[in-house]
Amino acid sequence: xxxxxxxxxxxxxxxxxxxxxxxxxxxxxxxxxxxxxxxxxxxxxxxxxxxxxxxxxxxxxxxxxxxxxxxxxxxxxxxxxxxxxxxxxxxxxxxxxxxxxxxxxxxxxxxxxxxxx
Amino acid sequence: xxxxxxxxxxxxxxxxxxxxxxxxxxxxxxxxxxxxxxxxxxxxxxxxxxxxxxxxxxxxxxxxxxxxxxxxxxxxxxxxxxxxxxxxxxxxxxxxxxxxxxxxxxxxxxxxxxxxx
DNA sequence: ACCGTAGTACGACGCATGTCAAACTACGAG
DNA sequence: CTCGTAGTTTGACATGCGTCGTACTACGGT
Numbered sequence: 001x002x003x004x005x006x007x008x009x010x011x012x013x014x015x016x017x018x019x020x021x022x023x024x025x026x027x028x029x030x031x032x033x034x035x036x037x038x039x040x041x042x043x044x045x046x047x048x049x050x051x052x053x054x055x056x057x058x059x060x061x062x063x064x065x066x067x068x069x070x071x072x073x074x075x076x077x078x079x080x081x082x083x084x085x086x087x088x089x090x091x092x093x094x095x096x097x098x099x100x101x102x103x104x105x106x107x108x109x110x111x112x113x114x115x116x117x
Numbered sequence: 118x119x120x121x122x123x124x125x126x127x128x129x130x131x132x133x134x135x136x137x138x139x140x141x142x143x144x145x146x147x148x149x150x151x152x153x154x155x156x157x158x159x160x161x162x163x164x165x166x167x168x169x170x171x172x173x174x175x176x177x178x179x180x181x182x183x184x185x186x187x188x189x190x191x192x193x194x195x196x197x198x199x200x201x202x203x204x205x206x207x208x209x210x211x212x213x214x215x216x217x218x219x220x221x222x223x224x225x226x227x228x229x230x231x232x233x234x
Numbered sequence: 235a236c237c238g239t240a241g242t243a244c245g246a247c248g249c250a251t252g253t254c255a256a257a258c259t260a261c262g263a264g
Numbered sequence: 265c266t267c268g269t270a271g272t273t274t275g276a277c278a279t280g281c282g283t284c285g286t287a288c289t290a291c292g293g294t
Contacts, residue, residue: 010290018231022224023147030144031282051240053149061283063242069280071207082240082291097224099216107139127260148252158279168270180254187252199261199270 009077012070018075028072029104033057033087034065037087038074042105049084093104129187133209134209137190145189146221150174151182155191155205157220161182164202 029035037066041048055062066086069075076087093101138171146152150172172179183203186192193204210218 018193019221022221022279023149023152024226026143026221030140030147033142033282035140057282058284059241060243060285064282067243079241084241089173097220097227100220102219103217104143105140107217110214111139111235150252166270174252175254176271177273178242181252183271196260196271201271 012077012079014070014076015073016094017073017096022097024072025054025074025095025097025100028074031068032063033061034106035073035104036068036072037086039105039108041075041086042101044091047087048081049085052084061114066108129194129196131187131193132190134190134213137209137213139214141189142191142217144205146184148182148185150178151186151191152221152225154203155184156207156222156225158192158203159207159218164204166200166202170198191227221228 029038036055037053040053050062050066053062055065057065064076066075066084069086070077073089073092074091078085088099088101146155153172154170157170167183170179172182174182183192183194184200187194190206190209191203191204195199195202195204205218206220
């Protein structure tokens with residue numbers, strides 16, 4: 001069936017660790033939808049499928065946001081069958097920007113506390 | 118000379134501490150020009166005049182960026198005669214988002230180090 | 235072979251953003 | 265009072281961003 005290596009044609013572009021830019025990461029995290037994705041990735045299992053997030057946006061917008069997160073270096077995406085697994089690149093982020101992700105996540109939680117409290 | 122309290126008419130709107138939103142702060146910091154402003158504010162004297170920054174943009178763009186920083190709660194601006202003093206709201210930010218500003222500043226320095234070799 | 239589910243691609247739309255130049259206001263110095 | 269310096273305002277412009285719907289592709293199950 002001319003099926004060459006099953007997933008070679010479905011590999012996604014990720015920036016190398018050293019190509020990750022702080023400005024892009026901050027921009028990626030500055031959108032509420034994307035921040036919520038990152039929070040769930042941080043709080044839940046390390047690998048989660050796109051469709052498990054049920055975001056308040058359409059499928060295409062969803063694809064868009066996941067791409068922004070991937071291209072900025074915040075998450076890693078791999079195909080697993082028909083699904084797409086998402087994982088935080090926390091090791092890379094921690095190596096580049098120590099404490100940054102943790103501080104953002106803590107800040108988000110703190111803000112939730114104020115807002116809902 | 119009908120000069121009522123000298124600066125009452127020149128007071129600037131700042132968000133209250135509790136009104137500062139994480140998303141807005143991250144967005145404010147995600148612009149290179151604004152990040153450089155924040156870095157100079159953090160590295161240099163606590164109060165600095167707009168014109169001392171000599172940013173690679175026009176005066177009006179400069180005004181725009183300082184306003185974004187102020188309205189997002191990152192900096193405090195007060196008039197001092199004909200000049201306008203800018204100060205980081207580090208106490209407010211630290212109270213709301215502990216470690217966030219420090220992490221971002223450290224990340225910016227680290228990135229500079231990598232970029233400049 | 236077929237269908238359903240997961241996600242992508244494309245084109246569109248409206249609104250925000252970063253940018254500028256030019257005209258304007260506010261203050262201090264002389 | 266006049267002038268220069270500091271910053272604002274306004275209007276314009278190009279681009280980018282978040283959003284959508286629709287049509288499409290990719291894979292797994294039956």
